[in-house]
Amino acid sequence: MNFLSENLGLLLQALGTTVMMAVVAGIGSLILGVLVTVARVSPIPILRWAAFCYTQFFINVPLLALLILAVFALPDAGLILPLAPTAILVLTVYEAAYVAEAVRSGVNTVGVGQVEAGRALGLSLGQSFRFIVIPQALRAVVQPLGNVMIALAMNTALAAAVGVVELTSRANKVNLVYAQPIEIFTTTGLVYMAIALIIGLGAGWIEKRVAIVR
């Protein structure tokens, strides 16, 4: 498998880009997603409506179309970034919608009694969100969130279509030179599977530690 030995540096660098994109977008989407959920369940109707539109938009529009728009239309709306950060931004915003949906279902599993007890103790809405609702909601949906993160890691491959040199695009370029698609793409596939496995195991470990035993 000489393609591996001769291109190891480039491939590892590309893998680093992939992992970096997945991690940054992952953290970003988790934070943004929770914020969107808070808006979605807040008492302010405008915020609820805005959050609803947000999630509906990103759930119904393909990621590839969004990437193309972000790379070519955003600069004219005032935001120009290098390609990789643009891709990370799009991935963050896109997956945040899925995170928001997951956390919202988690919020709905929080017992009414919890919230009422918080109110009885005099906690404000913001405080009850911060200390009661969101922590329990997150702990209830560790598994679906893990799946969202896996989907995110897989979606970093799409950035290849807009020119970001990450693992899939590097594998494609290497294949153009060596013309051994079966070996090259199978190896790449195994790497992605390993990434997904790590995320899945991580989610499982986190879940065991924070699971709410009802």
Next chain:
Amino acid sequence: MTRKNQSSFLYETPGPRGRRNIRIGTAISVVALGGMLGLGLWRFGSHGQLDADKWLPFADWAIWQYLLVGLGGTLTAAAVVAALGSVFGVVLALGRLSKVRVIRWLATGYIEVARTIPVLLLIYMMLFGLPQLGINFPTLWKLVIPLTIANAAVFAEIVRAGILSLPNGQSEAALSLGLRPHQTMRLVVLPQAIRNVLPSLVSQLVSLIKDTSLGFIVAFTELLYRGQVLSTFNHLLIQTFLVVTLIYLVFNGSLTALASRLQKPGRRRSPIPLSLTALAGPIDTFQKEPRA
């Protein structure tokens, strides 16, 4: 006062101070959101992207026809994948529930592998790998086969969740009536299971329609690729892709709305949000599935 918001158990019916705070919050949100939107639009316009001459070409019905035929291609591919994938998916789901260990392992193994490979990679493998083996497919299949491989696994998980969520009593009653196991599955369990997870299946269809945009890569006549060709023709990259995004939004949005109406009304506890059942594994709040 009726509770319209599903999550409104989080706060009491607001009193005067609460209402005032909500009004303040609303005002701030409107200013903030409106401000951001307005700023973006203004900058967009100042680059000339909102000029009439850039948008007038889209008043031409022929252009819409061109794009809508592309949407037709999208739907064709999605339909084929849905048909093949659902059959394959049911087989896989049954395999995963089989009592025979080897079959169970094979099915589980396939599902786990197919769900963790990026579809783009599968497409590249088809584009480059198969011709080397001398196999060649028409463009439609270059898109459909990788999508089917990936989506069958997701369908399988959804169907399996549906089967497992059915009360045991159903299959027990069927067996006690003298039905063989495969008859039980075919006549009693599967129909009910699929009916239960129909919203999830429709949501997965939306996800599938989005995935067909990867036909862009294999130059299959679907919406995004047609948008690309149109953009090279009219040199209006931004406007074209905005229109394409709008078409996706409208069509998929209708499907998503349809899916949420299919959900049984009257359950206060929100079931798995539709968008999530597609990629999330089967997780039922009351019936935790240990991850294999």
Next chain:
Amino acid sequence: MSASTPLRRKTVLAGAALAAFALALTACSTGSANVPGGSSDDTGSEASLFAGAPVASDDLILPGSTMEKIKERGHLIVGEALDAPLLSQQDPTNPDSVTGFDADLAKLLAIYILGEPNVEIVPPASETREALLANGTVDVVFNTYTITEERAEQISFAGPYFSSGLAVAVKADNEDIKGIDDLGDKTVIVGANTPAVLAVPEEQPTATLVDFATDPQAVQALLQGRGDAYVQDYTLLASHAESNDDLKVVGQPFTSEPYGIGLGHGDADFKEFINNWLLEIQESGHWGDVWTTSLGTVVESDVPTPPTIGSVPGS
């Protein structure tokens, strides 16, 4: 469980309406881009372009050859783009019409073999042209396909049929870059899978390359400042410079790109056949006419002399 409640009935109706709409679209989409034969909808100008185009006599169609196979099939399958302006661009208002230098030459070849411009187009995606030829998915490739010796090991080339070169374009207000020599250490935009990907590093190893899938995307990227310069085929750049004041071409073409017609490896009969055809259309003036109506619309010069067939290693 029957659809009894009003809500369910409405839902079922909505679903049926959506499904009907989808079905209608699906029905319309069969027989779209890859439709053989563009002659029915041709405008008058296209009909006159192909008037009097040479048709091969029957003795040239050797038994058992690729030409005979094509003749029996009734249409020529060509690997060419749908989104390359001036070269092979599909007209969305009339999807059966694909025009441009490469597209029209392909139609002339179809006329030569079949008597009618019956062409089925298969757009090559992601650098799969060798694969498409190797397993017979397409008969020929007309896709600004530069003749190289490496490629000639996997497939055969007829021609060259056109000689072009890569040039440099920059934003109109850029005074620093005057040509390829000024591109050291700069960010250079290139089209993915174009000859520029290899040519620029050869001339300027220190330049950073950014690639984009299509020409309009690359132009947009240049105008938005994602790169200092854009290296692409000279004629394409000239067409952009003419329609867009924000862009200008600097310097002269710095490479020579011979375009060849890709065909299956080792098919000597077909290669000779196509080379004969090239000579005929060059003599009859059709080659020049095709050039004038496509690339010639943006380049201010007379019809160039076509390159000598077989003059490039690999052809």
